[in-house]
Amino acid sequence: MAQGDIVLGPNQYGKAECRLVRITRDTDVHQIEDLNVTTQLRGDFAACHTDGDNSRVVATDTQKNTVYAFAREHGIGSPEDFLLRLAAHFVDGFAWVSGAELSAEQYAWERIAVDGRAHDHAFSRTGRETRTAVVERDGERTSVVAGLKDCTVLKSTGSEFHGFPRDRYTTLQETTDRILATSVTATWRYTRTDLDFDALYDGVRETLLSTFATVHSLALQQTIFEMGKAVLEQYDAVAEVSLSCPNKHHFLVDLAPFDLDNPGEVFFAADRPYGLIQATVLREGA
Structure with a gap:
């Protein structure tokens, strides 16, 4: 049976579900931010697929480490802003990375009330919905999609x-x-x-x-x-x-x-x- 050449189609890779909790301790009243972050990179990764050449593969472990390091160095803020900073780092920092899709879920916590007063550093997970965010970077084009679920x-x-x-x-x-x-x-x-x-x-x-x-x-x-x-x-x-x-x-x-x-x-x-x-x-x- 005749067939054409077999080639690599669209592909991407990254680190899924990096569970990230950041506690801000600049006062006695602590703040908590709780995210689940996934990174996906697109670009010129053909040699890795066809030849096992990893010279252009930004390891998924490196991507995971970057998520945690950015949380420490830059803080989190809104999940959208956090993902925008990560996308710029990967796409602008590696010439062969042409695009990225980064997503996050954010989970809500509230302070536990003790004697009618919100506790400074004790929290309970709320039954509220989960906040979501997706940042897509394709070359110089960037899109931001926010959302909620559940x-x-x-x-x-x-x-x-x-x-x-x-x-x-x-x-x-x-x-x-x-x-x-x-x-x-x-x-x-x-x-x-x-x-x-x-x-x-x-x-x-x-x-x-x-x-x-x-x-x-x-x-x-x-x-x-x-x-x-x-x-x-x-x-x-x-x-x-x-x-x-x-x-x-x-x-x-x-x-x-x-x-x-x-x-x-x-x-x-x-x-x-x-x-x-x-x-x-x-x-x-x-």
Whole structure:
């Protein structure tokens, strides 16, 4: 069987999941930053793949060490700024590295309250969502995508679902009042890199949650469009918003066998299967 030459296609490599905790001790009130960082480099690494020549391979162990050294030398700040510094180091510092993709998850901690006062150096991990960030560097072009995941939300009314097609396989009943619950994964792409990423994260998060709470929902699809639209209307620095939301179904339990009514109070929370609703909302031409 005839075939063409076999060549190396797109490739990248790096160190995955560098768990990083930094404690700032410049006062008696300590600060904690907790990240999970992954580095991926792209460039002229063909000789390593085809010949085992490692002369251009920035070892993944070196990449890991750089993450920790930068945390000490430069601090962390926002995860976006931290990744931007790392990307510049690898792409600008090694001539054969043409691009990089660096990602981070940031985990939230809060101070433990003792006798009604926040403790100076004792913390507990919160149940809040995980903050995410991705920096892509391709030559001189840089993009920053922020986000969050595992943000579980629920509204106990203000949601309907009806008017959908019915065929012989349809058993779902229409409703004008239901629980709407989901675990939001959202990412948003910024138009620039010179931004206050912490303030923007807090603002975008608040906009997403307040829109979920206040929009009267006729479908989860409508809700996530309105959430993305609200972010774009509020923040010029955001070019597009992508959302992925599983529909966490809550089914009313039939209590009639026990001679009990159920006026929308007792539900079975099903974990699977679930509807998975995804959409990107963007500015035209973005």
